[in-house]
Amino acid sequence: MPYITIDEDRCKGCGLCTIACPKKLVNLRETPNSLGYTVAVFSGPEQCTGCALCAEMCPDVAISVFKEKKP
Ligand code: SF4
Ligand code: SF4
Numbered sequence: 001m002p003y004i005t006i007d008e009d010r011c012k013g014c015g016l017c018t019i020a021c022p023k024k025l026v027n028l029r030e031t032p033n034s035l036g037y038t039v040a041v042f043s044g045p046e047q048c049t050g051c052a053l054c055a056e057m058c059p060d061v062a063i064s065v066f067k068e069k070k071p
Contacts, residue, residue, distance in 0.1 A: 015028055
């Protein structure tokens, strides 16, 4: 099952990935992190297709897409 990881140290909370995901699986956290960014979070792999649109959209290269969950 595909899934993504989001590097919170790179994410600036711009929200482009939330628009890009056709399944609406990426959302911005409501409360800011220690740097003041409302970083993106992945809301679960159940519907992720691994299409990588979220990662392609991210200007900060914060998202990695994996085709299969690590054993
Ligand atoms: S890989 Fe595709 S389906 Fe999965 S979170 Fe990213 S945009 Fe959404
Ligand atoms: S597109 Fe990248 S920088 Fe912008 S909110 Fe998503 S993960 Fe963060």
